[in-house]
Amino acid sequence: MWSKPVTFETGTARFRTITSTEEASHFLVNHWPIQGSNKHLEARKICLAVLAGERPADDARTSFTKAAQEAAIFVKS
DSSP, rough: SSSSSSEEEEEETTTEOOOOOHHHHHHHHOOSSSOOOOOHHHHHHHHHHHHTTTSSHHHHHHHHHHHHHHTTTTBOO
8 A cells, every 4th residue: 555645637527546556557557548658667667566575665656656747647636
């Protein structure tokens, strides 16, 4: 679980909240609007490292948020 969830826009006036690396990983693989961008691939790689116990969970949260910014996805503060 992440120390703080990430809520982001998935469509016009539609929002989703991610609370864990597992959820983020699933969304990055199955629902990401711009597959293969630099931050997207980095976030996927970091999520795998977190799931393998090689990095702290909040690294995945940070990389997910950066990938969202790169993809012009609105993230609620």
